[in-house]
Amino acid sequence: MTTYSVPVIIVGGGLVGLSAALFLNRQGISYLLAERHSRTSIHPRARGFNLRTMELYRNLGLEQAIREAGASLSKSKGMYTAETLAAAELDLPQNGVPESTLRLMNPFVPNDDISPTRGNRCTQDGVEPLLLQAARDRGGDLRFSTELRSFRQDRDGVTAELVDRATGTASTVRARYMIAADGAKSPVRQALGISMTDEYSHGFLINIYFQADLRDMVQGREFSICNIMHPEATGMLVAINNSDRWCFHAPYDPRAESPEDYTPERCKELIAKALGFTGLDIQILSVLPWEAAEGVAERFQAGRVFLAGDAAHVMPPTGGFGANTGVQDAHNLAWKLAAVLRGHAGPGLLETYEHERRPVARFTAKQAGLIAANSMLSLFKGRTEGTLANVLVTAMGYRYKSTAVLASDECEAPQDQPEFHAAPGTRAPHVWVGHRSGRISTLDLFERSFVLVAGPDGAPWRIAADTARKRLGIGIEVYLLGPDGDLSDPDGLGQEAFRLSPGGAVLVRPDGFVAWRSDGVTDDHEQELVPALVQILSRESGGHSTQDV
The missing domain is CATH 3.50.50.60 (FAD/NAD(P)-binding domain)
Incomplete structure (x- = not known):
């Protein structure tokens, strides 16, 4: 073996x-x-x-x-409710869905101020x-x-x-x-x-993945979901490519029937009724039972x-x-x-x-x-x-709480609007800055090592970071953020987003989350940074590490 x-x-x-x-x-x-x-x-x-x-x-x-x-x-932006797809008013915006619900459910809305993507x-x-x-x-x-x-x-x-x-x-x-x-x-x-734990069932469904050419019906009126209310084919029709691939989710009771009862013939009958069109060539690609648990x-x-x-x-x-x-x-x-x-x-x-x-x-x-x-x-x-x-x-917009985050407060993340102001435990802010004759997002700096983002007067943090590298054997990059810094921020938007004082610093973990911050009011930057890293990394001491991969 x-x-x-x-x-x-x-x-x-x-x-x-x-x-x-x-x-x-x-x-x-x-x-x-x-x-x-x-x-x-x-x-x-x-x-x-x-x-x-x-x-x-x-x-x-x-x-x-x-x-x-x-x-x-x-182009799939609509959520509709109708007896059949043929009866759905796809020319109307999001029929039957409250605007408040749409706002809460839509994870694809553009947010240029908080993300580069x-x-x-x-x-x-x-x-x-x-x-x-x-x-x-x-x-x-x-x-x-x-x-x-x-x-x-x-x-x-x-x-x-x-x-x-x-x-x-x-x-x-x-x-x-x-x-x-x-x-x-x-x-x-x-x-x-x-x-x-915290178990709860929202229902059992059969997910029928099928092929049917509906381009003539939906072209220019592409939708995401259509809630089908047909008395003999209640379910949820979901667009897969807004052309010929779709999923139909039909409720079923596992106490009275099994997934095997959903034969290709039965699935075709359900889909035909849900669509409301005659003469369609419907091909069943797969049938998958699942629980909305x-x-x-x-x-x-x-x-x-x-x-x-x-x-x-x-x-x-x-x-x-x-x-x-x-x-x-x-x-x-x-x-x-x-x-x-x-x-x-x-x-x-x-x-x-x-x-x-x-x-x-x-x-x-x-x-x-x-x-x-x-x-x-x-x-x-x-x-x-x-x-x-x-x-x-x-x-x-969630906020981590653990020994890998050093926070001076226990505030919870707000639920009405995400806040990205470099609070320990939150995802570091996105700001467009100048760097090496180019334009990057601050998020592009993270992922491979710890990053210390310091204010325009934060040069002492470079020395502190160098000490941390040598003493702990870790990677840590330092960038000064300001009009003439490593990260050019002529309008001060970066300093505002990171809530950086001129001599302050924000330590970002390799996953892009803020681990610790300092207002820079100190005579010993090393004594602030190194112990913080020791605690974040669960190190027993500040001695040099050894590689074991």
Whole structure:
């Protein structure tokens, strides 16, 4: 039996697993990814990526490719309700949907003031092949048709037993850590004995992915969702390419019927009634039962194993948060694994993954449930306890609280409007600045190492950062922000966004979140910065680190 040794094994090659692979690669960490299926998803599943997720894919150099893959959905802006699609008034804007609901549900609205990019509609089966190819092009070890049969962990790592489903060949992988991105029914989570909490079911549905040429009907009147109220074909019609690919979500009662009852013939009859057209050639591509469930794992970490994506949390699709939350899980975890594997941080840093991401998952799942209760999507049963937040707050306006964030206050993130003013625990602000004869977003500075953004009089922070590099053995970049700084900010918009005093500084983590800030009123910049980094990195001392990848 062949044995492999690798820093990280990723179980699951869906959207979250592939994203984790790319984020680890960006941090310079090798991995092995095992996916039991022979290829990426053949079902559309998720249909959009919010502002924060597109920022992450932008940093990976994949933004344009994802936009091109989703071009056919770019005009899908309407949500309608009618007895059939033929009866829908697609020429009217968003019929039957309150404006307040639209604002709360739309993660794709342009927000040029807070981000260098925008959300994008694209189906999961369109994005996953792009991520897979990018990971392979960047030297990743990705093994499809490879199933995790068992695993065990000890104080030094995880031993995983794999089998090639095509050949039956078994192999053993020894890894320092494991990321379980193996879906809502996660065998890894079950093996660890981790239960789900905050569980609630918004209903069971059959997702019928079908082909039917509706271009003559929808051209120039492209829509996203049509809530079908036909008495014999109630459901939700969802655009996949606004041409000949669609999904119809029909409610079903698992106590009275099973997915096997939805034969191709029955599915065609349902769809024909829902569409309201005669003579259409309808081809069933796949049928997928699913539950619009809400729940969060009681733990995101068990020893050296970490849960991410649907393995860690499930939520109804309203708001489009599920896949996005999973991608952001992987991004939060990747830099922490890299720091610990290199010896730059203590294992306590890894505990902050759960401390930071689990509260976000709980809040996000509840928001998705509230949107289900307050929207016009009658398929979903919702619970109404709680307050609906602005969709951008849910998507990216959250605030981390952990030992990897040093904050002088315990303020919660506002729910009516996201705020990006470099408060510790929040995503660092986006500002367009001049740099090396070009124009960049401040977000372009982050991802690979710690970054210290200082005010125009912040030269002493360069010396402090140099001391931190030597003493802690970590990477840390310093940029002065001001009219004549490394980051040219002639109008002072950057200083205002970062709330920077002339001698102040903001420390940004490799995931783009603010870890700490100083007003610069000190005679010993080193004594401020180095202890802050020691605490953030869960270091037992300020001594030099050793690499262990």
